[in-house]
Amino acid sequence: MEFESIEDVMKRLEKAGYIASREIATVVFLAAAGNKPILVEGPAGSGKTELARALSTCMNRHKIRLQCYEGLDEAKALYEWEYAKQLLYTQMIKEKINDLISGADTIADAVERIADQEDAFFSERFLLARPLLQAISADDPTVLLIDEIDKADPEFEAFLLELLSEFQVSIPELGIRKAKHIPMVVLTSNNYRDMSDALKRRCLHLYIDYPEPALEAKIIRLKLPGIEKRLADKMIAVINRIRELDLKKRPCISETIDWAQALAVLRIDEITREAMSDTINVICKYRSDADMVKASMDRILN
Amino acid sequence: MMHLLLKFAAVCRSGNLRVSTSEVIDAMTHLQWIDFSDEAGFKAALKANFAKSRRDQGNFDRLYHLFFHEMQTSIACDPKGGQNDELRQIIATLRENEDLHEPVDQALIDFLQGDPAAFLQEMYNLENREEYRSPALKSNLGQLSGRLAVMLRINALKGAIGQASTGSGADPAGGPTAERLLGRLDRAYKMLTEDNRPNNDALKKVRSNETHFKDIGERSFAALSPAEILQMQEIIKKLVRKLRDRMGRRYAAGSRRYLDVKKTLRHSGRFQGIPIEIKYRQRPLKKAKIVALCDVSGSVWSAARFMLNMLYSMQDCFSAVHSFAFISATTDITEIFEKHEADRAVEKILSSRKIEFGALTDYGEVFQQFRRNHMHLVNKRTTVIIVGDGRSNYHNPREEILADIREKCRRIIWLNPEPEDFWHTGDSEINTYKAYCHELRPCRNLNQLVDFVEDLVL
Numbered sequence A: 001m002e003f004e005s006i007e008d009v010m011k012r013l014e015k016a017g018y019i020a021s022r023e024i025a026t027v028v029f030l031a032a033a034g035n036k037p038i039l040v041e042g043p044a045g046s047g048k049t050e051l052a053r054a055l056s057t058c059m060n061r062h063k064i065r066l067q068c069y070e071g072l073d074e075a076k077a078l079y080e081w082e083y084a085k086q087l088l089y090t091q092m093i094k095e096k097i098n099d100l101i102s103g104a105d106t107i108a109d110a111v112e113r114i115a116d117q118e119d120a121f122f123s124e125r126f127l128l129a130r131p132l133l134q135a136i137s138a139d140d141p142t143v144l145l146i147d148e149i150d151k152a153d154p155e156f157e158a159f160l161l162e163l164l165s166e167f168q169v170s171i172p173e174l175g176i177r178k179a180k181h182i183p184m185v186v187l188t189s190n191n192y193r194d195m196s197d198a199l200k201r202r203c204l205h206l207y208i209d210y211p212e213p214a215l216e217a218k219i220i221r222l223k224l225p226g227i228e229k230r231l232a233d234k235m236i237a238v239i240n241r242i243r244e245l246d247l248k249k250r251p252c253i254s255e256t257i258d259w260a261q262a263l264a265v266l267r268i269d270e271i272t273r274e275a276m277s278d279t280i281n282v283i284c285k286y287r288s289d290a291d292m293v294k295a296s297m298d299r300i301l302n
Numbered sequence B: 001m002m003h004l005l006l007k008f009a010a011v012c013r014s015g016n017l018r019v020s021t022s023e024v025i026d027a028m029t030h031l032q033w034i035d036f037s038d039e040a041g042f043k044a045a046l047k048a049n050f051a052k053s054r055r056d057q058g059n060f061d062r063l064y065h066l067f068f069h070e071m072q073t074s075i076a077c078d079p080k081g082g083q084n085d086e087l088r089q090i091i092a093t094l095r096e097n098e099d100l101h102e103p104v105d106q107a108l109i110d111f112l113q114g115d116p117a118a119f120l121q122e123m124y125n126l127e128n129r130e131e132y133r134s135p136a137l138k139s140n141l142g143q144l145s146g147r148l149a150v151m152l153r154i155n156a157l158k159g160a161i162g163q164a165s166t167g168s169g170a171d172p173a174g175g176p177t178a179e180r181l182l183g184r185l186d187r188a189y190k191m192l193t194e195d196n197r198p199n200n201d202a203l204k205k206v207r208s209n210e211t212h213f214k215d216i217g218e219r220s221f222a223a224l225s226p227a228e229i230l231q232m233q234e235i236i237k238k239l240v241r242k243l244r245d246r247m248g249r250r251y252a253a254g255s256r257r258y259l260d261v262k263k264t265l266r267h268s269g270r271f272q273g274i275p276i277e278i279k280y281r282q283r284p285l286k287k288a289k290i291v292a293l294c295d296v297s298g299s300v301w302s303a304a305r306f307m308l309n310m311l312y313s314m315q316d317c318f319s320a321v322h323s324f325a326f327i328s329a330t331t332d333i334t335e336i337f338e339k340h341e342a343d344r345a346v347e348k349i350l351s352s353r354k355i356e357f358g359a360l361t362d363y364g365e366v367f368q369q370f371r372r373n374h375m376h377l378v379n380k381r382t383t384v385i386i387v388g389d390g391r392s393n394y395h396n397p398r399e400e401i402l403a404d405i406r407e408k409c410r411r412i413i414w415l416n417p418e419p420e421d422f423w424h425t426g427d428s429e430i431n432t433y434k435a436y437c438h439e440l441r442p443c444r445n446l447n448q449l450v451d452f453v454e455d456l457v458l
């Protein structure tokens, strides 16, 4: 088994720079043990993508990433024939082709002879492997991150399904490619739309929320080892109160980290009203959000 | 363990979670790797297999607690230890009781014995049953009276427990076993009144908006004078032209770089077979389908008309736009908007005799009609847009139909033309409905409308 225990998952993820809750570690452990993809949901910036990165680091595997978007198709996700290269080659070996068909009596015969050589043109050499094929044909096990699957079209989701259950693809000209190793698959979703039941059935589900205060403090101390515990705790209390506001974009972990860095640079070690208004732009990306925070400053600071 | 897991899976299914056999098998496998003394791990493993979206997690937690905590606390064991004969006796008496032979009664007795599946199923049926009622008699009493009936059954059962336990002689007031059974029935009673909506924290709420236009952009649609309405239409025309331009550019960028081999080879003939000119395939971006449901009662209509005005001026940006006006019934207005210019279409609709302008708005009925007659328009490419204040005159909201629409469509976007402070007051069901929407935004003025349309097409 890849991991020895749930504790082992937590320890190794932490070494890779990721602080996992027990629930996250449990699901990762089960997914790794059972070769199941994980479907991760959660608010923006709660560490979905980061989990995949940390997994690849701690499992010592290559990370292959497929970013989904509307209109993404097999040619961009799986493979494509390099037509331009094929054309170029036909031109370069034109003479050879002439030789080949020189003795042919009829056109049908000539076509037949060329067709015999077709394999040469539909071979690895002209195949452009995209992330999914890369993950399947890799010599070593990989971590395959399929990011923001909710942005892809339903047709693509259906196609992905097949891949996730069989871990093989059929390339008409080359035959069936079966995965040498089943990759560790992480799919992320921001819930732009709902995933199909069929896809969900193939995955283990994991919801990553904003971390508990204790965990977030741990993350901060991991990224900024020098930070005073008292300050970190206070920061996180404040951030969590800001998250309760009805903001356009709620501050996520990276904002907490940025804020801690900003405070360090400005040598601020006490969170006062003044300190808040000096650094508010690090926490809130929108003017209207910053204004809302300023308006509720009293409640946030106490 | 297998037995317990299967039972829990049955409970989940009755409680409206979709749990397939393969998921039960997976969970079984996973439990082998979990240390049972670690309840958090045990729960996490079940959760990862049985609740496959955030929306289902609240329901899962509820069912998990019910099954593994409330139902497993051993009513069957005497506090002094040993099996409880009294319990077996009471249950046996209840099962034989001639007056307790309805399915609900049996479900409740199962519940008493620690198996909530049948009772959950009864509750589910209650919430989702179709109502056939005469249009003259509108009320949302259907579900309420159904629930009331179950409550009465619970009371009857309580009486029967009292009798059965005193009958067994041990304690005239009913012993501790009877007491615990009654407690469990209270739990069932409470479940009938519990609110059990999906967790929708992924709902996109749009609040603040850009100021595209000063003054007229900020004025509420409902407060526009006829002259301003004309002015508004001019602005919308210009706006639509600009948006189209921007879209056109995006499409041009999106559809490049696909080599068209056939075309390239055909053209290479002119250059002695050398493919000098590379030809690309134009791959049209797949366009979205729109279904718009517009409340045309009272002041809400003014928002709907401008929304429709914009949508239809951009019709070619979508693969199809279907629209319906509604008050207490749906009327297909697609054709009117396709055939006529926006102003004309609006006039036609306002004078249409098909729409009962005097009627009371009834969203539940409208959803029901939509599902019955027009659901075929909805598929995974469809964005459903609802324009309305969600004020349904205390009729049954029929939220489960909206849930059903959500399952079939790509996204549901709700535009509310009311000031936000009023959203959750009086007969507004927006709170109920928002659990099933992907996006909820205020739409009272041009600025907000423009934001929405930009978001939709760009």
Ligand SMILES: Nc1ncnc2c1ncn2[C@@H]1O[C@H](COP(=O)(O)OP(=O)(O)OP(=O)(O)O)[C@@H](O)[C@H]1O
Residues within 6 Å of the ligand: A017, A018, A019, A020, A042, A043, A044, A045, A046, A047, A048, A049, A050, A051, A190, A219, A253, A254, A257
């Ligand atoms: N548990 C964690 N331990 C350490 N760092 C974390 C953790 N969670 C999040 N981070 C930090 O937060 C940042 C944002 O996380 P990430 O990009 O993975 O979010 P996301 O959920 O993928 O967001 P989006 O939905 O916007 O894609 C990361 O760069 C990382 O530094």
Ligand SMILES: [Mg+2]
Residues within 6 Å of the ligand: A048, A049, A050, A147, A188
């Ligand atoms: Mg991400």
